[in-house]
Amino acid sequence: MPRKSNKVSKALNAAVNRWKLKVDLKQQDASSSSSSLSSSPSLNVEMGSIVDLDYDETKDESKGEGGNKNSKLKIELPIIGDLFEICKSACGSRNLSVLIYTILRYLNITWRDTDGLLKNIGAYRCENAHKRAEIFISGDIEVFQEEGREGKYHETFYDMFPELEADAKLFAIESCSHKSADFTAIDLANFIDEKFYELTQTSKLDDALVRSVESCRLDLRRWGAKFQPNTQRPYFEGHERQDVITHRQEFISYFLQRKDLYYTITDGDQPVWKIPSHNPSILIFHDESTFKSGEMSAKRWTVEGHTPFFSKGRGRSYMISDFIVQHPSGPFFSLSDAEYGKAVKKFPSLSSDDDVLIYIRNSATAGINVGIEGYFDNGTILSQFERFFQLISFKQDFKGHDIVVVVDNARTHSAREYSINEFSKGIGTKCPADSIDYVDHTGKLVSISCSFTTGEYRGKTKGLLQLAKELKVPVRHSINLAELRALLAQHPAFQNVSKLEILGKKYNIKVIFCPKFHCELNAIEGLWCHMKQYVRKKSDQTFPTMLRLISESRDNFKERKIHMKLFRRFWRSIDAYSQGKSYAEVLSLFFGQACKSDVVSHRKITNSKLK
Numbered sequence: 001m002p003r004k005s006n007k008v009s010k011a012l013n014a015a016v017n018r019w020k021l022k023v024d025l026k027q028q029d030a031s032s033s034s035s036s037l038s039s040s041p042s043l044n045v046e047m048g049s050i051v052d053l054d055y056d057e058t059k060d061e062s063k064g065e066g067g068n069k070n071s072k073l074k075i076e077l078p079i080i081g082d083l084f085e086i087c088k089s090a091c092g093s094r095n096l097s098v099l100i101y102t103i104l105r106y107l108n109i110t111w112r113d114t115d116g117l118l119k120n121i122g123a124y125r126c127e128n129a130h131k132r133a134e135i136f137i138s139g140d141i142e143v144f145q146e147e148g149r150e151g152k153y154h155e156t157f158y159d160m161f162p163e164l165e166a167d168a169k170l171f172a173i174e175s176c177s178h179k180s181a182d183f184t185a186i187d188l189a190n191f192i193d194e195k196f197y198e199l200t201q202t203s204k205l206d207d208a209l210v211r212s213v214e215s216c217r218l219d220l221r222r223w224g225a226k227f228q229p230n231t232q233r234p235y236f237e238g239h240e241r242q243d244v245i246t247h248r249q250e251f252i253s254y255f256l257q258r259k260d261l262y263y264t265i266t267d268g269d270q271p272v273w274k275i276p277s278h279n280p281s282i283l284i285f286h287d288e289s290t291f292k293s294g295e296m297s298a299k300r301w302t303v304e305g306h307t308p309f310f311s312k313g314r315g316r317s318y319m320i321s322d323f324i325v326q327h328p329s330g331p332f333f334s335l336s337d338a339e340y341g342k343a344v345k346k347f348p349s350l351s352s353d354d355d356v357l358i359y360i361r362n363s364a365t366a367g368i369n370v371g372i373e374g375y376f377d378n379g380t381i382l383s384q385f386e387r388f389f390q391l392i393s394f395k396q397d398f399k400g401h402d403i404v405v406v407v408d409n410a411r412t413h414s415a416r417e418y419s420i421n422e423f424s425k426g427i428g429t430k431c432p433a434d435s436i437d438y439v440d441h442t443g444k445l446v447s448i449s450c451s452f453t454t455g456e457y458r459g460k461t462k463g464l465l466q467l468a469k470e471l472k473v474p475v476r477h478s479i480n481l482a483e484l485r486a487l488l489a490q491h492p493a494f495q496n497v498s499k500l501e502i503l504g505k506k507y508n509i510k511v512i513f514c515p516k517f518h519c520e521l522n523a524i525e526g527l528w529c530h531m532k533q534y535v536r537k538k539s540d541q542t543f544p545t546m547l548r549l550i551s552e553s554r555d556n557f558k559e560r561k562i563h564m565k566l567f568r569r570f571w572r573s574i575d576a577y578s579q580g581k582s583y584a585e586v587l588s589l590f591f592g593q594a595c596k597s598d599v600v601s602h603r604k605i606t607n608s609k610l611k
Contacts, residue, residue, distance in 0.1 A: 084121045085218040097124035098132045122214050157211060164199060168192050169223050176225055185217040192216065240582060248515040252577045261402075263327050265568040271561075273328050281402040283326040284333070285524040288376050288412075289532075290319045293546040297536045316543045317370035320550070321384055323405075324524045324563055329397040331527075331563035332554065333388070334363035336396075343394040350390060356380055364388035381412050382499060389507035405504065408522055409513045413500055420494045423464045425481045427452075431461035438493040448493070464488060520573055520586060526566040530557050 087096055097118060104114040115126040123129075158165035171191050175183040189209050196210045197203065211219075220227075255262075261281040265271045294315030324331045335343060340362040344351045357366040357380060364387045368376060392398060407413045422432040436448045448470055452458050464484050468475045471493055475484060488494055504511040519525045534553035539546055557563065569590050576586050 084123060085214060093122075094124055094128075094132065097129045098136070101126060101129035102133055122212075157215075161196070161199065164192065164195055167195055168219065172220055172223060172225060185213050185220060188216040188220065189213045244516050244518075248518060248521075248577060251512070251515050251518075251521065252574055254512070255574050256578055259571070259574075264571055265564050267568070271564045271568060279402070280400070281404055282398055284323050284403065284405045285326070285522055286321070286323050286405055286407045287522055287524045287528070288319060288321040289528040290317050290370060291532065291535060291546060291550060292317050293539070293543040294541050295532070295536050296539050296541060297533075311541045315541060315546075318543075318547065318550070319368045319370050319376055320365070321367075321376055321381070322365045322524065322527070323388065324527055324566075326523070326567050327397065329395075331558055332363070332365065333392070333395070334360070334365075335391055335394060337362065339394045339396060340391070343391050346394075347390045350387060354383070357384060359387070362391075364391055376412055378412050378499065382503060385500060385503055389503065389509055392509070393507070403509045405509060405511050406522060407500070407511060407513060408519070409516055413498070413513065416498050420464075420485050420489050423467075423485070425465050425484060426463045427457055427466060428460040429463050431463070436467070436493045438495075440492065446493075467493075518583070520590075521570065523563075523566040523570045526562065526569075527557060530562055 084093070084096065100118065100123060101114060104117070111126055118125055118129065168188060168191060172188055175187065189211055192211045193204070193209050258281065261276050261279050262283050263276060263280070264274045266274055292314040294311050294313045296310065323333050325333050340350075357368055359366050364384055366384050368380070392403060418433040422430065424430040431450045433450050435450055438446055440446050448467065450467070451461050462470075464481070465475065465477070465479075468484065468488055471488070471491055473488060473491060475487065479487075498511075498513075501511045514521050531550065531553040534556055535546060535549040538549050572590055573586050576589055581589070
């Protein structure tokens with residue numbers, strides 16, 4: 001054998017000084033039973049000269065000065081096995097097995113326990129690892145390195161069967177897309193096994209898998225799959241339901257046809273406004289959100305012994321109903337003092353204090369103390385919108401513009417003037433409306449009173465049966481109420497719009513409802529995201545502080561011009577849907593990691609005819 005180089009000699013001397021090998025089994029048999037090993041060849045490392053171990057297994061390390069919270073980290077054998085699979089691809093399983101073996105023996109782990117762990121994670125067993133450790137400690141480093149050839153590149157299973165990898169990956173992705181959670185790495189291993197024999201046109205002779213479950217679990221991780229809580233995924237329930245898709249298509253079509261009429265935002269890092277050249281329209285988004293004084297940021301920096309206490313409860317709640325305006329004068333709507341003075345002259349009720357809603361000066365932005373004054377319902381929403389519609393006509397920047405307001409389809413917004421289910425059949429029975437107004441097939445506005453004005457039934461309600469006759473719908477006198485309601489439900493007289501839409505028509509303002517489940521099409525949702533993040537980071541969990549931070553967060557939102565990004569994202573989402581993208585694809589394209597694990601479910605679809 002050639003003379004060893006100085007580098008190898010120094011490494012040899014260092015290794016000899018660090019390690020001393022005792023292979024005399026007789027000496028081990030004479031040692032105490034606590035340190036005795038099995039009849040297999042063993043490696044007993046003398047550690048006294050390196051570190052003095054004083055390990056007390058009865059000591060509770062989670063308490064006292066020596067406590068280490070990290071000792072509570074839950075590590076399972078499958079996790080160690082997956083880590084071993086990753087590491088062995090870089091340095092080889094044989095050398096990695098020797099490293100793990102020597103570390104465990106250094107820590108006085110018994111031969112049997114060490115052998116069991118190596119077996120469970122798929123490493124070389126103790127006997128093999130022990131032999132290679134002897135080679136290294138004896139100083140034959142070159143021999144040790146020559147035998148560790150597995151660290152070099154060699155063909156993998158998928159290198160030989162690339163089409164099998166493509167099929168397996170597709171199978172894994174499809175299985176992970178199912179709502180059921182029964183897919184496991186064993187299913188992937190069985191799929192690969194079946195496809196392997198189909199591909200090679202050979203017969204399976206035993207129960208062994210061509211690719212182990214451990215390797216398949218590593219494949220899943222390599223392909224981007226994660227084994228995590230079942231709730232940590234986007235909520236898509238109902239977004240691709242047919243009636244929802246139909247409403248979404250109508251919504252998208254309405255805005256695409258009129259895109260040139262709206263103020264839009266340019267692309268690029270420095271967005272600027274694009275001004276419409278003719279028939280300009282202003283798009284306004286509305287929504288409500290609740291703030292809780294007890295909510296705080298999910299993570300923060302802390303120093304042991306200097307961490308303040310916090311309140312566990314959610315605290316008091318404050319609900320805000322606001323508007324953001326897609327116009328250079330935005331993002332928030334308000335009038336100047338001169339404009340507001342003119343509005344009060346025409347509508348004196350604007351200057352009166354509301355018993356429930358707390359308005360920001362010269363605007364229609366409203367707040368409410370939840371649990372004290374109440375909650376935003378259809379009545380309070382209509383009151384706020386009427387104030388908004390009265391004020392908006394005095395906004396000088398909006399002169400000569402059409403106004404379109406987008407709201408979500410919560411019941412507080414979409415409540416109708418009346419429903420056919422609220423009518424009864426006979427004369428003198430329940431009737432929720434004084435009259436029924438509708439547009440017939442010729443475009444003529446028709447109004448029918450719901451009560452008799454003359455004759456023996458004067459003052460009494462007509463009931464559905466009499467209304468059907470006046471609407472010239474042929475019905476049998478013996479028809480039951482359920483059949484009568486089903487028949488008249490298709491008539492234009494009972495396909496009425498919401499109270500909010502009716503209020504908008506009164507002030508010549510169009511109200512459009514977002515498709516059900518599609519919060520991404522209401523740009524104001526991004527306002528709540530920013531405001532709550534701002535408030536939670538700076539909150540001391542007191543109600544007065546929260547109210548102050550709410551005001552600050554609105555100013556910060558405007559100062560950072562976040563609204564311009566939200567408006568631009570709205571139009572990009574519109575374009576993506578028009579190109580056939582699904583809800584999930586739109587979230588992936590424009591929302592990415594910001595996508596929530598769930599989406600608030602709204603209940604109702606209205607405004608089906610966006611004309």
